[in-house]
Amino acid sequence: MTLTMLVAAAVAAYALGYSLLCFISPFGPCRRCDGTGNHISWWDKHRARTAPAAKPKRRIRKPCRRCKGTGARLRIGRRIHNHARRLHADGTR
Template sequence: MALILPAIALAAFITLCYAALCAASPFGRCRRCNGLGFALTTDRKGRPKRGKHCRRCNGHGIRIRTGRHIFHLATRIHTDGTRTTTPTTPTPKENLPWS
């Protein structure tokens, strides 16, 4: 029972630190290409050379962090749920004989 409070405090501290990191730097390096934007290959002599274009990050070398993605998703859901819509009144149509 005595270890529950410090564990909760530690979890809250880690969560707040990650939220601050996502607010300060919303993008991280791409895990597939390590932020280069392309894969490294070697030539026949063993020297590194530029490889194929990274399809995961589209060659930019950055990705959006998971916390920032969740924040954007929550913001979008909240905005869609609380958006006020003005009631539209149907416009009167003319009674034309050919329509």
């Protein structure tokens, strides 16, 4: 087995695993609020970095603007899948 084949097999295994993940769980945690749904201000971020015990609470005070307070985001793989499916549906109508 050459190195190229090994790399190709690793990439294929990763792609298969990621597409399986996107099929099982299309939503991942929001990167902005870490899935809490809370709007995290620069002060909260600073406090979390300097004093880890003072983490912001789970209760939503002000919803995260990126995920609108849901704490979820569509995975990139799922977004690509949705785009391709929509493109195919529009093209074969």
